[in-house]
Amino acid sequence: MVNESSQSAVQRLIGSWLYVGSTLDGKPQPERGASPKGIIIYDAHGYMACHVAPDRDVARAGKEPTGDEAKAALADHIAYFGTYSVDERERTVTHHRQGSVQPGDKGDVVRGYEFAGDRLILRPVGTTREVIWERIS
Amino acid sequence: MTQSEVAKQLIGSWRYIGTRINGGNWDRGANPKGMIYYGPHGEMAVQIAPDVKRTRAGAEMTPEEAKIALKDYIAYFGTYSIDEQAGTVTHHRQDSLQPGDKGDLVRRYEFAGDRLVLRPPNSTMEVSWERIK
Numbered sequence: 001m002v003n004e005s006s007q008s009a010v011q012r013l014i015g016s017w018l019y020v021g022s023t024l025d026g027k028p029q030p031e032r033g034a035s036p037k038g039i040i041i042y043d044a045h046g047y048m049a050c051h052v053a054p055d056r057d058v059a060r061a062g063k064e065p066t067g068d069e070a071k072a073a074l075a076d077h078i079a080y081f082g083t084y085s086v087d088e089r090e091r092t093v094t095h096h097r098q099g100s101v102q103p104g105d106k107g108d109v110v111r112g113y114e115f116a117g118d119r120l121i122l123r124p125v126g127t128t129r130e131v132i133w134e135r136i137s
Numbered sequence: 138m139t140q141s142e143v144a145k146q147l148i149g150s151w152r153y154i155g156t157r158i159n160g161g162n163w164d165r166g167a168n169p170k171g172m173i174y175y176g177p178h179g180e181m182a183v184q185i186a187p188d189v190k191r192t193r194a195g196a197e198m199t200p201e202e203a204k205i206a207l208k209d210y211i212a213y214f215g216t217y218s219i220d221e222q223a224g225t226v227t228h229h230r231q232d233s234l235q236p237g238d239k240g241d242l243v244r245r246y247e248f249a250g251d252r253l254v255l256r257p258p259n260s261t262m263e264v265s266w267e268r269i270k
Contacts, residue, residue, distance in 0.1 A: 016180050039180065060235075100191070104198070
């Protein structure tokens with residue numbers, strides 16, 4: 001068993017994490033409903049993917065979603081993937097996005113990281129937002 | 138959990154190569170990108186992004202911009218189970234980005250070198266992936 005503190009941040013990040021919730025200024029954020037679901041994955045080869053879904057049923061009346069149905073489906077839904085890099089001095093992980101479903105989404109996002117037991121806390125830099133994850137084990 | 142040989146082969150991340158149906162290519166633009174992941178604890182996730190511009194002119198997307206952004210974008214996650222006798226992997230989805238998209242998906246799997254081919258049963262569709270390593 002490797003002592004956790006002797007592991008690099010990358011080693012601790014690698015794996016899959018379930019979405020627990022988000023807070024802003026320390027307060028839970030209700031916009032994704034009672035039981036939002038999500039996963040973030042950091043693989044051993046520098047690839048990552050993230051998906052967070054609001055607790056909300058979005059229907060589709062026809063074969064293809066209408067513009068309004070598509071807009072409702074995208075609201076508060078996060079889905080992107082790409083590669084990642086870790087800056088251990090800054091304690092940040094950068095997500096280099098190759099694809100994101102949100103229109104207008106571009107480029108990298110930087111997150112401060114903190115490990116707390118089985119939890120991972122990601123903080124978009126320059127905000128008071130926290131996104132909390134729990135390791136799948 | 139004892140992992141089967143098939144699970145050992147599946148576990149990891151795979152890069153999207155392309156989709157064929159009825160012998161032709163499924164059109165997701167010139168350079169679609171995607172990734173599928175099978176975790177060691179039975180978790181899975183997949184995303185495929187068609188090669189289109191997903192723009193947003195204002196602060197809030199319009200219905201038309203949303204429709205373009207969402208079209209053919211696959212994003213779902215959940216757990217998976219393997220039926221070695223049938224040669225299938227089932228994706229038990231907990232969420233899918235696409236409205237109205239629910240329930241399990243069954244895929245026949247085939248390994249060929251560094252490639253994984255997934256085929257929906259009773260369909261001519263095949264989705265090809267390349268192991269990320």
